[in-house]
Amino acid sequence: MKAGFLILAALLALTSSSSAFDPSPLQDFCVAINDSKSGVFVNGMFCKDPTRATPNDFFFSVKEGNTSNPLGSKVTPVAVTEIPGLNTLGISLARIDFARKGLNPPHSHPRGTEILIVLEGTLYVGFVTSNPENRLITKVLNKGDVFVFPIGLIHFQLNVGYGNAAAIAGLSSQNPGVTTIANAVFGSDPSISSQVLTKAFQVDKNVVDYLQKQFWWDNN
Template sequence: MKGAHFLVAFLLLVLSTSYVFAYDPSPLQDFCVAINGSKDGVFVNGNFCKDPMIVTADDFSFSGLNIPRNTTNQNGFNITLLNVDTVPGLNTLGISMARIDFAANGGETPPHTHPRATEMLIVLEGTLYAGFVTSNQPYRLITKVLNAGDAFVIPIGLVHFQFNIGNTNAVAVAAFNSQNPGVLVIANAVFGSNPPIYPDVLVNGFQLDRDVVNYLQEKFGDNSH
């Protein structure tokens, strides 16, 4: 009987460990400040790391997150990323963040997913309409109007968006539980892939006229190359 209990406990441990390692693995050192090559570095945990003896505070800091960004683009938004490219000390630590600026009256992050991270969105200024769609049928849209000081969680991998419904600019901060959450913008991925998806696939899949599919592929294809 004790053997059966041990086996069950072992299987649970293996399953829980497998679940944990589906996300960023735990680091094997205090930090691994990323560098582009092996010069003045050591290879640890799959990455070239800066020699800990020459690491400085600048490797762990970023300035300018308070500066508004230009939102005069098609979707009216701009993202300032805090990831390993801008803060090398984040490497292997399993987190990243972003400042998101939204233009007044309709600035938006179009429907997209983060395949490797859950997102926590915190509104600093303005009013956003945010939501996500569940992955099980019937697909449910879960939305909320967010004001300054409000937070909203988007579960990992789900299609979601944020839309500025106010007449002033809006600012939010997003936190991710991954060093590299990834981003897949639905329209760009479907209609702007390279090479393009065979049009009949999209005609049937979206129940669209072929002329509409051709138009969308031309539109998003131009924007993605």
């Protein structure tokens, strides 16, 4: 009886973990298209006839991002929108460029774990564990160093070197999503009630009003 219960628990654990990520493809590829009349709807996208696939369906050229903004950073995503051939393959990546002291602000990816490799420069990176610990785990990375940000957790990267920096992030979803914390909380449309935010952050309403009036820059 005990052995049967353990087997059932293991099966349930495997089922719950596998359903949390992109489903595995049942064909070589399923190139995404926007034409609903000539495609089959698979995993959120319409797919073209595989015999009509071209090399460009699997190609994208990543350029250095423009960091001349208040954050001093630019994220260039390479997901299914940029490479249609990524559809159903469960992976994507992004290039992140940093000016001196540039910041990729605290954010999370609801559908993907991120693994980051530094191409150049020095980055201070970290993530915060979930409740109740809310423990900050950080590391200073140099060229060639790799760091992992677990799925769904709030994380950030800050350029602490003396020049520009750049990194490549791989993500375990073709469309991992991104929620930038400050933008979501203080820049939502319509705005979150100040009554909610003053109690949540335990600050005066004038502080909340000020933050909600700011322009929250999106570096994506």
